[in-house]
Amino acid sequence: MNYTALRKKNRNFWGRWYSMNMRCLNNEPGYRDVKVCDDWHIEISGEQGFLNFAEDMMADFDEDLTLDRIDPKGNYDAHNCRWVDSIVQNRNTRFHKYTERGKALVRMHKRWGHSKAVKQRFWSRHKRGWSWEDIINTPPSFTNRKGHMRPQDLQKRRKLYKKRTIWQKITSII
Numbered sequence: 067m068n069y070t071a072l073r074k075k076n077r078n079f080w081g082r083w084y085s086m087n088m089r090c091l092n093n094e095p096g097y098r099d100v101k102v103c104d105d106w107h108i109e110i111s112g113e114q115g116f117l118n119f120a121e122d123m124m125a126d127f128d129e130d131l132t133l134d135r136i137d138p139k140g141n142y143d144a145h146n147c148r149w150v151d152s153i154v155q156n157r158n159t160r161f162h163k164y165t166e167r168g169k170a171l172v173r174m175h176k177r178w179g180h181s182k183a184v185k186q187r188f189w190s191r192h193k194r195g196w197s198w199e200d201i202i203n204t205p206p207s208f209t210n211r212k213g214h215m216r217p218q219d220l221q222k223r224r225k226l227y228k229k230r231t232i233w234q235k236i237t238s239i240i
Contacts, residue, residue, distance in 0.1 A: 069113035103143035170198040
């Protein structure tokens, strides 16, 4: 199939290839040191670059997926690219792979799950000066205080919370 026919038939696929090339050619933030391999490069290979990209990446393409570099510091080439959903791509960043904070956040997510509450708890603990190990190993508790809470205290707090919400409901009816 020639370039024009393939491009017209697969507009979204062509758009991903074109955007990848433009990000690198225009030196967008985060892409200054990232290159596109010569086989896929729009200026070096021209139309053949898209045909090569299609040959290497078309088999796994899905409209819901995005192009991701397996190694965030690596270049765009057939051995370093894959199609993933946006959640996987957002977790595969230089921050998460190469910084101390990013690695700690990934470990906390693996241990306690991927939720907004876990992420907020991570950042609030970090701002209060907790060590990375304490942030990761202290389970998310009802109060988010450093250390462990006795089960009796936790039950009392839960009962107070329930009473408060019931009282609030009663006063809102009256």
